[in-house]
Amino acid sequence: MEARIEKVKQQLQAQGYKLTPQREATVRVLLENEEDHLSAEDVFMLVKEIAPEIGLATVYRTLELLSEMHIVEKLNFGDGVARYDLRAETNKHHHHHLICVQCGSMSEIMDDWLTPLEERLEKEYGFTVLDHRLDFQGICAKCNEKLKEQEAGGSSEDKVSSEV
Structure with a gap:
């Protein structure tokens, strides 16, 4: 430190x-x-x-x-x-983030997957990228699991209520 x-x-x-x-x-x-x-x-x-x-x-x-x-x-x-x-x-560039729109959790991607794109921008447009940031917004694994559980639970309740 x-x-x-x-x-x-x-x-x-x-x-x-x-x-x-x-x-x-x-x-x-x-x-x-x-x-x-x-x-x-x-x-x-x-x-x-x-x-x-x-x-x-x-x-x-x-x-x-x-x-x-x-x-x-x-x-x-x-x-x-x-x-x-x-x-x-x-890091030459900042890391990227996965942001869950359900619970607000954030995860980081430390790999820089955009290097090939930067090289292409330099080659095709003469543009030198100094930095970039990429944030993905979506639903995290935990929230996806909860949604699947709710859907599975909801569909069995629907079957019961339709049978009654």
């Missing part, structure tokens, strides 16, 4: 910013909760545990700065809440 914080510090310094204690606390919370896609309010509540003096506006400003510098990705999954996700150092 310390190496990643140092990397963020260097990225900030390269743009003329400092890694203030408030910014460091925010980055630590994002690192500790990397898989959770936290909202600004979520980050604020967790940062307050580390730095009780920090204000919500400071957390918002820090998240916006980190987003502008492409240290974090600002995500919107259609629920009206901006969420923040640290960009992995090893």
Whole structure:
């Protein structure tokens, strides 16, 4: 974790910013909760545990700065809440998401399946893709299973009621 914080510090310094204690606390919370896609309010509540003096506006400003510098990705999954996700150092591109429209769960796809498309765009259109994000909206495995159970249960009830 310390190496990643140092990397963020260097990225900030390269743009003329400092890694203030408030910014460091925010980055630590994002690192500790990397898989959770936290909202600004979520980050604020967790940062307050580390730095009780920090204000919500400071957390918002820090998240916006980190987003502008492409240290974090600002995500919107259609629920009206901006969420923040640290960009992995090893990924050229951001990962992709599977978003369940039933329960709101999110899963990540770490593989970059769009590399062949990017290469084609470069070759055919002379367009160099710097980044992309792909979100799939649908129904997760758990919700699909529940739907199947409901359909199976509902069809047997229909048979009983039609027999009566």
